[in-house]
Each structure stands twice: as C-alpha cells, then as structure tokens.
Amino acid sequence: MAKRRRCDDCGGKRAGSEPAAKLQQQRRKHLYLVLDDWDKGFSLHKLDVLGFFFSSDSDEEEEEEEVEQQQLRRLPDPPALRLTETRHSPMLFAALGSSVFIGSKEPCSAQATGALVYDTGTAAMAIGPRLPEDPCGLFVAGAGGGGEKKKKKKLYALAYVEHEGTQRVSVQALSWARSAAAALEAEPWLPSHGWSWETLPATAPFDADEESVASYAAHPDGRTIFFSTRRRRCDRSRRVGTYSLDTESGEWRSHGEGSVLPFQGQGYFERELDAWVGLHKDGYICACQAVSGTAAPAPEWRKTEHKLFRRHEDDGDPERRRHLSATLTYMGNNRFCLVESAVRDGVDLRHTYGGGHGCALHVTLFGLKYSREGELQATVRRTTTSYKVSKYIPGFYHQAFWM
Structure with missing residues (x-):
C-alpha cells in the first residue's frame, strides 16, 4: 500500500487541513489551454487544475488503463476567450506574466494590426506591437536565480533574417518598458509604459537553412538560454549541436556537437532537482543537469522508468x-502538468479533422524526485483528468500556459 505523503500544494499538511481562504489564494493561477475546437478558429480555456489533487498517491502501472476507461469530461463552457482565425494563417501563442500574446506568422504590411494581448487577470484584450517579420518561434526565458535580485521576464522571439548570403536566426525581446514619448514633458497624457520589441545585436551562429531549434531551456542565472538544433534534411531526428545566448550582452557561444539537450521543445529548471526537466521521446520525462558557467551541457541525464504519456502504440500500422x-x-515548486492530445478509441484517424470530432485531452499533474538508487521517479502523481474535445485545424496542436 502506498504511503500517504504530504500534499505539496497545502504547505506540507494533509489535504483538507488548510483554511479555505488560504486554499483559495493558492488557486489564483490556472492552466490555460489554446485549442482549435470550433470551426471558426481558436478557444482559450481556463482550468483550475489544482483542484485535481487528492491526498493519496498512486504510481501503479494499472493507472494507464484506468485513464483510457474513464469517462471523458467536457471543458468548462463558455471558454475564457474565442478568437476567429483569419485567412487560415499559422498562429503563434505565447505567455508572459498574466498575458497571452496572439499573432500571425504571415508577413504583415506596415499598416497591419499588431499582436493581440489578452490579460488573464482582467479578461481585457489590447493591441500590442506587431510580431517581428518572419518569426519562427516564441518562448519565455526564465529570470532570477543565484540569490540575485529577481529580474523581469521577457518574451523572446526567433525570426529568420538574411546574413551574408545565408539564412540566420535573430532574437528579439519583448518587454513592458517605459515609453520614450511619455517621458517628454510636452506629452504627459500618454501612457507611461507599453510593450516594445528590442533586437539583440548578434545573429545565431548556425545556418537556419540547415538547422532548426529542437529544444531549449533558460539557465537559472536569469540571462542565458541554451538551444540544441537538429538537421532540417536527411536524418531530421539527429541533433547537431548546442548553442547558448547571453541575453544581456547579446553574445552567442557554440558548445559543439558532443552534448545536446535530451528533451524535446522547452525544458524547465527545477531547483529541487538542480536540473532541467523536459519531455523525452516515446512518452518519458527526463532531467538533465543544468550547465555550470559557460561549459558545454552535461551529457548525464535520466528519464523516468515508466511512460507518462497516455498514448496508444503503433502496432506496426501508422x-x-x-x-x-x-x-x-x-507550475513551480516541483509541480508539472502534462497535457496530451490523442485520437479517441474507435475513431478513424481520417475523420479527426474537418468534422472536428474524436479527440481527447489527458491532463496529468505530478512532481519528480530521485530515488535512493538515483533513479528519476514521478511523485505526488494524481489521477489523470480527461476531456472530450474537437479539432478543426490540421497542423495546429494545443498550447498550455500556467498563469
């Protein structure tokens, strides 16, 4: 029988022992999901996932079968926001603080409207500055670490640029800063602050025609971001090398081909593990020791023994x-939220799109620890909550933000 552990979300006490007012304060943050679940565009759904926690743990493998057999819920209705897709252009979504940024990847004219900024705290929508021309990705770099004064986070965008006959990647940073116009005494009525982009001086040291970013992670020093790349052609699964960007000086550094980040997409630094945590292929969670100083990423990493993806196998048939x-x-404090999108049982994959039916979202909350043997294990793992959802846009997959 599994031992009853303390509830990490209740300050180390048993679930139900906290005053209701304090629990309410702890649930201020929510999981926001961006889905293409209606025929005219996207929806932003707000979930109180901290309510999924219960006081006992279960690490049994049979839990996987229970998830597939449980009844699918419906997402809260109405959603926090609905957005009509225009011209079927590829959309980018990113989060910074309490704001969700929404923009199009298509090149825009000088007269085009800027990106939309949705404030989850006030449920207000505003117009922000236009995205950089030809963006290829958006992400947030962590800030604060090593006892230093906490720094403000910035939203970083990767964009393609021509440089000496090759296609390179430039980095631009979006931040909430004091407006230069408002500083003029002649115009005191203008807003004192606003969103603005700043271009970092140096371009990435790799050829964007040959390499694309496969994974990245912000260093706990609050100023460095690490990237691992893979080839665009031939063996696309092969990682090529790792690079780091000092966001304060704008300088890039190459760390060679020997060591690469082992996860896919974004990794997150968890101080309790002193490691970056990310998604490994085939449904595992992995942890990689964070880099010290300017050294190359440490090749040592571990992955969980059991898969956390709620997925069906190929059975040899694509x-x-x-x-x-x-x-x-x-989610902070050694809490992670895994969201998997999957086609429901009994649904023909060819009918997944267009009609918008036949998909499910599986939401799993868990923590991580090292066992006495040094193995990476999921802790405070809870029953996965699953939702019945629709899907309309091929090539778009859900986005998840904690704010």
Whole structure:
C-alpha cells in the first residue's frame, strides 16, 4: 500500500487541513489551454487544475488503463476567450506574466494590426506591437536565480533574417518598458509604459537553412538560454549541436556537437532537482543537469522508468497511431502538468479533422524526485483528468500556459 505523503500544494499538511481562504489564494493561477475546437478558429480555456489533487498517491502501472476507461469530461463552457482565425494563417501563442500574446506568422504590411494581448487577470484584450517579420518561434526565458535580485521576464522571439548570403536566426525581446514619448514633458497624457520589441545585436551562429531549434531551456542565472538544433534534411531526428545566448550582452557561444539537450521543445529548471526537466521521446520525462558557467551541457541525464504519456502504440500500422501531441508546463515548486492530445478509441484517424470530432485531452499533474538508487521517479502523481474535445485545424496542436 502506498504511503500517504504530504500534499505539496497545502504547505506540507494533509489535504483538507488548510483554511479555505488560504486554499483559495493558492488557486489564483490556472492552466490555460489554446485549442482549435470550433470551426471558426481558436478557444482559450481556463482550468483550475489544482483542484485535481487528492491526498493519496498512486504510481501503479494499472493507472494507464484506468485513464483510457474513464469517462471523458467536457471543458468548462463558455471558454475564457474565442478568437476567429483569419485567412487560415499559422498562429503563434505565447505567455508572459498574466498575458497571452496572439499573432500571425504571415508577413504583415506596415499598416497591419499588431499582436493581440489578452490579460488573464482582467479578461481585457489590447493591441500590442506587431510580431517581428518572419518569426519562427516564441518562448519565455526564465529570470532570477543565484540569490540575485529577481529580474523581469521577457518574451523572446526567433525570426529568420538574411546574413551574408545565408539564412540566420535573430532574437528579439519583448518587454513592458517605459515609453520614450511619455517621458517628454510636452506629452504627459500618454501612457507611461507599453510593450516594445528590442533586437539583440548578434545573429545565431548556425545556418537556419540547415538547422532548426529542437529544444531549449533558460539557465537559472536569469540571462542565458541554451538551444540544441537538429538537421532540417536527411536524418531530421539527429541533433547537431548546442548553442547558448547571453541575453544581456547579446553574445552567442557554440558548445559543439558532443552534448545536446535530451528533451524535446522547452525544458524547465527545477531547483529541487538542480536540473532541467523536459519531455523525452516515446512518452518519458527526463532531467538533465543544468550547465555550470559557460561549459558545454552535461551529457548525464535520466528519464523516468515508466511512460507518462497516455498514448496508444503503433502496432506496426501508422493509421492506428493515436497520439497527436504533448506539452509539459511547469507550475513551480516541483509541480508539472502534462497535457496530451490523442485520437479517441474507435475513431478513424481520417475523420479527426474537418468534422472536428474524436479527440481527447489527458491532463496529468505530478512532481519528480530521485530515488535512493538515483533513479528519476514521478511523485505526488494524481489521477489523470480527461476531456472530450474537437479539432478543426490540421497542423495546429494545443498550447498550455500556467498563469
């Protein structure tokens, strides 16, 4: 029988022992999901996932079968926001603080409207500055660490640029800063602050025609971001090398081909493990020791013994593959949220799109620890909550933000 552990979300006390007012304060943050679940565009759903926790733990493998057999819920209705897709252009979503940024990847004219900024705290929508031309990705770099004064986070965008005959990647930073116009005494009525982009001086040291970013992670020093790349052609699964960017000086550093980040997409630094945590292929969670100083990423990493993806196997037939995508979101204090999108049992994959039916979202909350043998294990793992959802846009997969 599994031992009853303390509830990490209740300050180390048993669930139900905290005053209701304090629990309410702890639930101020929510999981926000961006889905293409209606025929005209996207929806932003707000979930109180901290309510999924219960006081006992279960690490039994039979839990996987229970998830597939449990009844699918419906997402809260109405959603926090609905957005109509325009011209079927590829959309980018990112989060910074309490704001969700929404923009199009298509090149825009000088007269085009800027990105939309949705404030989850006030439920207000505003117009922000336009995205950089030809963006290829958006992400948030962590800030604060090593006892230093906490720094403000910035939203970083990767964009393609031509440099000496090759296609390179430039980095631009979006931040909430004091407006230069408002500083003029002649115009005191203008807003004192606003969103603005700043271009970092140096371009990435790799050829964007040959390499694309496969994984990245912000260093706990609050200023450095590490990237691992993979080849665009031939063996696309092969990682090529690792690079780091000092966001304060704008300088890039190459760390060679010997060591690469072992996860896919974004990794998150968890101080309790002193490691970056991310999604490994085939449904595992992995942890990689964070880099010290300017050294190359440490090749030592571990992954969980059991899969955390709620997925169906191929069975040798690509048409039977049910897993669509998965995202990992860091909730702080050694809490993670895994969201997997999958085709429901009994649904033909060819009918997943267009009609918008036949998909499910599986939401799993867990923590991580090292066992006495040094193995990476999931802790405070809870029953996965699953939702019945629709899907309309091929090539778009859910986005998840904790704010």
